[in-house]
Amino acid sequence: MLPAYADPYLESWSSIILLNVHGTLKKPLPGSDTIDYKEQGTGFIVSPNGLVLTAGHNIPNADIFDEDGFQIEGYFPAKDADALSAVDPPVRLTAIKAKQLPYDVALLQITDLTSVKPFLRLCDGYKKEGRPEFLVLGYPGGDRRLTVIGGPLSSGAGVASNLIVQIPINPGNSGAPLFNEMGMVFGIAIGERTVAGERMQLSGVAVPIAKAISTLGDEAKPLIGISYDPDCQKTLTPRITSAITEQVFIQRDAPDTSKFGGIFGGGFNTPRPGRGSTISKVPNGYKVVGTGQIKFDNAAINGNASVSNDGRLLTIGGADIGVASYTVNSTVPVFLEQIGDIEKAPEAQNRTFPLSRTLDDHGLTVTTKEFSDKIPAPDGFLFKKIVKVDYESLNNSPSKGIEVHVLEDGSALAINYTLQSGPIYDRWRGWIDALITTIVISK
Incomplete structure (x- = not known):
């Protein structure tokens, strides 16, 4: 799902x-x-x-x-x-x-x-x-x-x-x-x-x-x-099909040389059982809901694959009869289902907030107005710090843009700036379109 x-x-x-x-x-x-x-x-x-x-x-x-x-x-x-x-x-x-x-x-x-x-x-x-x-x-x-x-x-x-x-x-x-x-x-x-x-x-x-x-x-x-x-x-x-490939080390116990007259009596080349296993993590965001026939580079290996209860781990095992320990490649066809991303994002987030204001007042002389705005933190979050301010557009601002800081309790951004607009016979305007990028954290 x-x-x-x-x-x-x-x-x-x-x-x-x-x-x-x-x-x-x-x-x-x-x-x-x-x-x-x-x-x-x-x-x-x-x-x-x-x-x-x-x-x-x-x-x-x-x-x-x-x-x-x-x-x-x-x-x-x-x-x-x-x-x-x-x-x-x-x-x-x-x-x-x-x-x-x-x-x-x-x-x-x-x-x-x-x-x-x-x-x-x-x-x-x-x-x-x-x-x-x-x-x-x-x-x-x-x-x-x-x-x-x-x-x-x-x-x-x-x-x-x-x-x-x-x-x-x-x-x-x-x-x-x-x-x-x-x-x-x-x-x-x-x-x-x-x-x-x-x-x-x-x-x-x-x-x-x-x-x-x-x-x-x-x-x-x-x-x-x-x-x-x-x-x-x-x-x-x-139905998502994929394959998980892992190396498995097949390990054998040392032979019992006493049966062959000691270490000089032979026995090292005598075939004996070997086995090994490895655990593989399933790709992030998925779980295994089924597996196909496991394959090894060495066709003589009898293999098996088992899935953990949560579907996030795959155990691959193999066994054979031989004379030496060695490493072999295994491939397991898997059927996957997408789940929530296991690797969670940090609680802090980069969030950008727009600020837009136009001063369109026109009197007998130039109008200058100081503004003090607040942007509240999103629900469930507090502001941690300001990252940067980018201006999409800025015109007739004696303050040359905004001054912004995070309130002490992190509940809002406090923003101060000044705009000007022209007299009634000229009617030029002042405006600001800014993007304020911040770090917010979960409450």
């Missing part, structure tokens, strides 16, 4: 990868003077064999590159001192299909995956009552910190339109999963919203999963019934 989680950072983090696309161009792109191409985005695993969904515009046209083409690298997250960050070494990916029309989506394949990976559940539904907060989990700005940012929907998808979310989706977050209230993915973050070429403050666009699947066409068929079903309430129990 594919699990669903209300807090994706805690349970779905291991399926979110930082994408790095790079190569050498035939000639510089318009507005650029370099042939070195490098772009970053986010992708997420949607099958046990390493299929990855992302935004289509993250994958460039191969025709603009030299004979070596372009390369796609992916970096999985791991725990760092505070929360989660993408780490080396990278995996390699290839593009199966990338489209920007009618919808912006790409399907990739990890080419050097060594074992099955936890993958995310995809569906079409989301809570429409009230104004629930939906979450995007990705790598904003190409930063290696895995960061969550949330906001409500501004409008649902129409017949031929995307989802509009009140979430700023900046470069690096393109291709990140948009989670519903059940912790399932119902959209792919694409980028900031624009109208007539003008960006809409702290507003983003996401492709509905149903339209991503239809745009990919036949290439998306391996996802149907495995990670995707339109009904979020439907339980998916895909």
Whole structure:
């Protein structure tokens, strides 16, 4: 059964990868003077064999590159001192299909995956009552910190339109999963919203999963019934097959040389029983629900495999008759079921909070106004520290942006700043669109 989680950072983090696309161009792109191409985005695993969904515009046209083409690298997250960050070494990916029309989506394949990976559940539904907060989990700005940012929907998808979310989706977050209230993915973050070429403050666009699947066409068929079903309430129990390979040391007791006249009387070459076993951990995020016929490099070995009660450990054993101890390779076909991620994320999380304000007051002279805002900590969390402040847009701010600090009890961020706006005959405005990245911890 594919699990669903209300807090994706805690349970779905291991399926979110930082994408790095790079190569050498035939000639510089318009507005650029370099042939070195490098772009970053986010992708997420949607099958046990390493299929990855992302935004289509993250994958460039191969025709603009030299004979070596372009390369796609992916970096999985791991725990760092505070929360989660993408780490080396990278995996390699290839593009199966990338489209920007009618919808912006790409399907990739990890080419050097060594074992099955936890993958995310995809569906079409989301809570429409009230104004629930939906979450995007990705790598904003190409930063290696895995960061969550949330906001409500501004409008649902129409017949031929995307989802509009009140979430700023900046470069690096393109291709990140948009989670519903059940912790399932119902959209792919694409980028900031624009109208007539003008960006809409702290507003983003996401492709509905149903339209991503239809745009990919036949290439998306391996996802149907495995990670995707339109009904979020439907339980998916895909039969996942894999194999676990381990070395087993077959050990023999020393012969009883007294039966052969002492150590000089022979007996070392006399066949005698040998046996050995090893315990293998099942890939993270899975449990074994069945095994196939065990195979050894040496066909003379009689082997067996047993599974622990929780399905997380596989014991592989073998025995034969021979004259020496040795190591042999074993392969056990296994049938797997996805479970909650065993390797829990740290209690601390990277979380980003948007701040947007426009001063549009116009008197006889320039208007200057000081603001003091507070952003409360998310339910169940406290603020630990400020990581950074990024400005999407800043105009006519005598304070040159914000001053922000964590309240002593961690319950909120205190934010101070100043804006100016012009007189009635000029009517220029002051505004600020900021993204405040923090570390939050569980209460």
